[in-house]
Amino acid sequence: MTDIPSNLDELRERIDRLDADILRLISERAECAQQVAEIKTQVDPDAVFYRPEREAQVLRRIMALNKGPLDSEEMARLFREIMSACLALERPIKVAYLGPEGTFTQQAALKHFGDSAVSLPMAAIDEVFREVEAGAANYGVVPVENSTEGVVNHTLDSFMDSSMCICGEVVLRIHHHLLISSTTRKEKVSRIYSHPQSFAQCRKWLDSHYPHAERVPVASNAEAAKLVKTEWHSAAIAGDMAAKLYDLEKIAEKIEDRPDNSTRFLIIGNQQVPMSGEDKTSIVVAMRNQPGALHDLLEPFHRHQIDLTRLETRPSRTGVWNYVFFIDFKGHCEDPVVEAVLEEVRLRSAELKVLGSYPVGVL
Known part of the structure; x- marks a missing residue:
């Protein structure tokens, strides 16, 4: 970069030229993905298009090649979305996850497969397993352990009765927020909804800030967010996706007791x-x-x-x-x-x- 532009207009022109180059290269990559799909289909009509090991190798290579100024994880996330969009041209992936919409499990699914994947909410962990076993979904995403609260026993028990394979893993940093709706009276919050594990992960904060509020456990944080929309005296503990999906206001952010709070999710499927x-x-x-x-x-x-x-x-x-x-x-x-x-x-x-x-x- 010896020829540094001297003014804002020149910089903007250079950005425009780079954007055009990026667009052309992404389109070329998408065309290559379509050609890969054609070759695979000719060889085997039931060919597997998503290859977990190949995707991991590509992302690791990108992170190794990256020289900044964007950090390596951010660069890998950009390439994940490009790969997700290209894969959708070959054959969209259907991913079952522990629902409803707005759960951390959905967030993990999108982090792993990208926004071009078709995500299917299930009511329970064993339903995720059944959906993949039946072929209605290509893959499933289930939580297996939290750094604060430990293992998710329901997931382990499901593996004992299932023929599903583990095809991947994804670790999600979990940030909990206290959310209210537009009709909630902040000073009158007397009831808080959340998943039992979220209550456990935010116990000290709740004891300090809302010691007298009723804590009502529900099946998921997304369900907690949905309930808050109908009550004026309640709040919910949930994450960013639920807050955005249900249009809720954060009155306290990152209330988890441990700043390194994270959950590990497993990707299940039918392939070795x-x-x-x-x-x-x-x-x-x-x-x-x-x-x-x-x-x-x-x-x-x-x-x-x-x-x-x-x-x-x-x-x-x-x-x-x-x-x-x-x-x-x-x-x-x-x-x-x-x-x-x-x-x-x-x-x-x-x-x-x-x-x-x-x-x-x-x-």
Whole structure:
């Protein structure tokens, strides 16, 4: 950049020329996406157009190439939307999520798939699983754990009865706001609606600012936002998407007790995902009820130096005081070392189920 424009008009002309170049290049990329779709369809009429491992590789490459001034995550988000729009030209993706509209799960779905995906709200987590299993949706998005309140048991239980694979993950920073409608009298708020987990994540703030307000748990934050529209003395705890969707005013922002409050969501689908170069694997293991069972389960991971990122225990449905273990670890099930570890675990356990190997969340 040796030839720096000397005035505002020259800068604006240069921006116009750059915009035209960007437009041309995006259009060329979209045409390439259409050609990819044609080739895939000729080879296989039922071809899979969305490739999680390929998308993760592209976004990682963009972040590695980026030299600023936009930060790498912001640049990756821009490319995510370009890729989402190009993919919609091939075949729009239908994504089921825990609804209604305006939930953090919908926000996670759009963060992962982009705004060109068709998002389908479901009333419960098990309905998300059924929608994908039936083929009515290509993928589903479900919450699995929160950094403050821990694991979402309903999601783990659903995996025990489902044939779905985990195809990806997305981590969403969760910011809660106290919202009111245009008819709410701020000084008279005596009832607050929200999801039970949101109440737990904002407990200290509520104890300090609204100690006497009735806390009414509902199925989702979006439902809480919807209820506030009809009452003059109530408020809701919800996020930005719900505030915008239901036209509510924020009277207090970021009221979560922990500033690093975040939730991890899983992408479920019918496909096994090839290696992307930076992957996780999730498994569920039922162990025989005997001394040293947990040690026997974990020892192969330690010996082969495989990094465990999560270990959860749930009661087994096959016997009283028996348990199953949900484990996440770094690596892909096609990696020879991981294959060897899983074979050892299979021999030591009563049952082993691989839920899926998938790219580590990029954004």
